[in-house]
Every structure is written in C-alpha cells, then in structure tokens.
Amino acid sequence: xxxxxxxxxxxxxxxxxxxxxxxxMLDTRDGDRPGPIPRDTAGEPDYYxxxxxxxxxxAEGAPHQRLTTPRLVHTPVDDVTRLTAPNARLRDDADRLWxxxxxxxxxxxxxxxxxxxxxxxxxxxxxxxRLDTERLHYDADTAHAWSDVPARLSQxxxxxxxxxxxxxxxxxxxxxxxxxxxxxxxxxxxxxxS
Numbered sequence: 001x002x003x004x005x006x007x008x009x010x011x012x013x014x015x016x017x018x019x020x021x022x023x024x025m026l027d028t029r030d031g032d033r034p035g036p037i038p039r040d041t042a043g044e045p046d047y048y049x050x051x052x053x054x055x056x057x058x059a060e061g062a063p064h065q066r067l068t069t070p071r072l073v074h075t076p077v078d079d080v081t082r083l084t085a086p087n088a089r090l091r092d093d094a095d096r097l098w099x100x101x102x103x104x105x106x107x108x109x110x111x112x113x114x115x116x117x118x119x120x121x122x123x124x125x126x127x128x129x130r131l132d133t134e135r136l137h138y139d140a141d142t143a144h145a146w147s148d149v150p151a152r153l154s155q156x157x158x159x160x161x162x163x164x165x166x167x168x169x170x171x172x173x174x175x176x177x178x179x180x181x182x183x184x185x186x187x188x189x190x191x192x193x194s
Contacts, residue, residue: 048073056111056140064091065114065140069105079109086116092143092169099123100138100145114138120147122167129155129174131165143169151176158184 006014052072056065071084083105090098103118120136122145123129133151138144144166151165153176160183162176 044075045073046076062091065089067105067114081107081111083107086114088114088116088138090138090140090143090169092172094170094172096124096126096169096172098145098169099125100136102136112140114140127155129153131167133165145169158182 049072050070052067052069054067054069054072055063056067058064066089067083067086069083069086072081074081086100086102086105088100090100092098100114100116100120100122102116102120105114105116107114114137116136116138117134120133122131122136131145131147131151131153133147133149135149136145136147146167147165150161150163152159152161153165153174154160160176160180162180163178164176166175166177167173
C-alpha cells in the first residue's frame with residue numbers, strides 16, 4: 001500500500017492558513033490603541049493628540065515657538081489646551097534660542113499665554129543661565145516670561161532667588177523682585193598684567 005504524500009496545493013493552503021492565523025493574532029494586540037479619554041474639571045475634550053510637535057509662527061511667518069508633548073488635550077468649554085511634559089523652543093526677535101520645560105502645561109484661548117507648571121525651567125543656552133520655578137507664564141505675542149511664585153535664577157557659580165521673576169526676551173532684560181537674595185563669589189583669577 002502506498003503512503004499518502006500531500007501535494008503542492010495542500011502545503012500552500014496550510015501555509016496560507018497559518019499565515020492568516022498569525023496575522024489575526026498580531027492584529028488583536030492592544031499596543032497601538034490610545035490611552036483612555038482624559039477627563040478634566042473643564043469637561044470632556046473635543047480632541048486630544050499624542051506625540052505632538054506644535055509650531056507657532058510670528059506675524060512675518062517665521063517659526064518662533066515650538067512645543068513637543070506626549071499628549072495634548074483641548075477642552076471646548078474653556079478653549080484651553082492642556083499639555084503633558086511639554087518642552088518648548090522659543091525664539092526672540094534676535095533669533096536667540098530659549099528652552100522651557102515642565103511636568104505639565106496649558107495654552108490659553110488663542111494659544112497664549114503658555115503656562116508651565118511643576119518643576120518649570122527656562123534656559124538661555126547662549127548666556128548659560130537657567131530659571132527654576134514651579135509656575136512659569138510665557139506670552140508669545142510680547143515675548144514676556146514671568147513667574148509669580150518664588151524663582152531661582154542661576155548662572156554657575158552664581159545664583160539669585162526672588163519672589164517674582166520677569167524676562168523680556170526681545171529686550172534681553174531680566175528682573176527678580178521681592179526678597180531677593182543670592183550668591184556671587186568673587187572672581188579669583190589674577191590679572192596677568194599685574
């Protein structure tokens with residue numbers, strides 16, 4: 001008696017069936033599904049985006065504010081956009097770069113002001129100074145950054161602390177006010193001409 005040997009069509013059918021089962025199992029994974037719809041006291045959002053890069057342009061059409069965030073949520077009731085772990089790249093009118101980050105943030109109606117909260121930081125890389133505070137506001141229309149809570153401004157090895165901070169990026173002006181104190185070590189380098 002002869003032994004049964006499956007033919008080409010039988011093997012092809014079995015291979016296609018196995019491939020179909022494998023693809024069906026891959027399709028049922030939850031890896032690409034978005035997280036739960038965020039809830040907020042302002043109501044249910046009309047949209048939310050994940051892994052976002054947002055660019056705002058000035059009146060001349062040049063990019064002057066870039067935001068990246070893993071999640072952006074907009075609520076129509078108050079027209080506020082909430083951001084998770086935002087990182088901002090800001091440009092002043094002299095095209096200097098300023099960096100800002102925080103644990104969370106929000107854009108007010110019309111996209112301004114940007115409010116960063118929770119370990120908020122503003123850095124001027126060219127000048128090597130950094131501001132640390134719990135809440136930082138930034139108005140892109142006037143290039144004004146401010147904090148109405150205690151802030152620490154540092155440019156190693158010196159630092160200053162105050163109850164309020166203001167910076168006008170286009171004017172390259174910074175001001176700390178109310179109960180200002182700091183540490184300014186003397187310059188210990190000797191003059192080679194002496």
